[in-house]
Amino acid sequence: LATRSPKRHTPRPALTRERVFRAAMAIADKEGLDAVTMRRLGQELGVEAMSLYHHVRSKDEILDGMADEFVAAIDEPAHPRDWKAAIRERAMAARALVRRHKWAPHLLASPRKLSPRMLHYEDWVLGRLLEGGLSCQMAHSAMHLIGSRTLGFTQELSGVGDDAEAAARKIFGSIDLAEYPAFKAILRGGVHHDEDLEFAFGLDLVLDGLERARDAEARTT
Amino acid sequence: LATRSPKRHTPRPALTRERVFRAAMAIADKEGLDAVTMRRLGQELGVEAMSLYHHVRSKDEILDGMADEFVAAIDEPAHPRDWKAAIRERAMAARALVRRHKWAPHLLASPRKLSPRMLHYEDWVLGRLLEGGLSCQMAHSAMHLIGSRTLGFTQELSGVGDDAEAAARKIFGSIDLAEYPAFKAILRGGVHHDEDLEFAFGLDLVLDGLERARDAEARTT
């Protein structure tokens, strides 16, 4: 009919999962993660809070979506010199992103659901480490160590805890390993997942590195 | 009078801040941090939720108290061989505690209020690093690096952000430096607080350490 409300002539873009995630990220950037509520999010999108449930199953799904979008934005370096430069450049890119999205480490530290994009990111790091000639076992420990350094969380600490081996099996039982070549390679290599050993490995690596840095500094001064 | 209720003969211990904190820790251990609500906490202590407000100002104060109690429980090593062993042993103690209190890194990552006990802990680490002969600047970076490794959070990431220098000044303006000798020493040494530089320092230390570990492994096999 001709008497349609004028609003209908400039229809707002249809609500999609991605638009919900992006709106949530914008709110969290400006006002913090606590400000991301269903009602506030609806307001930001010009819709009632309840409408959101047609696109996402729950608020947790929105938080997972935010984490996923964040990880997807960590650019791969274009022409890294070698494996160390590759990891270094991407870590710096991640850090630059974290400065804009301070809530990201918080969300990534306790994922409700395993994010495929997060797995791809970790698979990429693992790939560079293997390329650098690290053994499967060492590459595995190194991946955790770099992850904690880069994104500000320690997966093994916030992890599922007691039976890490079983948890890892469950995770990799539910995904398609063909999409994650580096994970596939180290699983075939038969890494064992000992959290205490990994922790000590990372700690000693840091302490020994500090001692060397001290000596290097003493030599140049 | 003789007609007192029988309950009065076995009076429950008086409610104190510490008892509130410990009850909160017990709930978080068993059911997770989300289960710690004022009503649930009151129930655990045999009291109405509202009574808690006579002992703590707010729920945030309870969360801070939990973090504080946690840090206080990280034992100092008795007879460490040297500075590296000292830091290593205490880090392992912290890690063992984290396994029991999985919520701790989460709380320590975003403290609402600076915990004196956390400062004492960091001051102790800093003291061992200076004892080990690290320069003020390097010891400062190292403290952050070890903190992130040990407790599973990256202070500089979750930190106040843009003007770290001003934030640091504000923190150390409000406390008594006499209680924190190592902090006092590095402040006198004139460290500058550049978060990007610190991040790169830690990252390169880890990457170089991995390269060395790879070469060491290759040599022994």
Add this chain to the structure above:
DNA sequence: ACCTGAACACCGTTCAAGT
């Protein structure tokens, strides 16, 4: 198919009232 209003069972917190 998509959106909504009213409602439910929870939060943290305030405040006047009880002992």
Add this chain to the structure above:
DNA sequence: ACCTGAACACCGTTCAAGT
């Protein structure tokens, strides 16, 4: 001084009803 009941302004989520 210490505890309480009722209430307020918020949450996430459900569900029957609208278009």
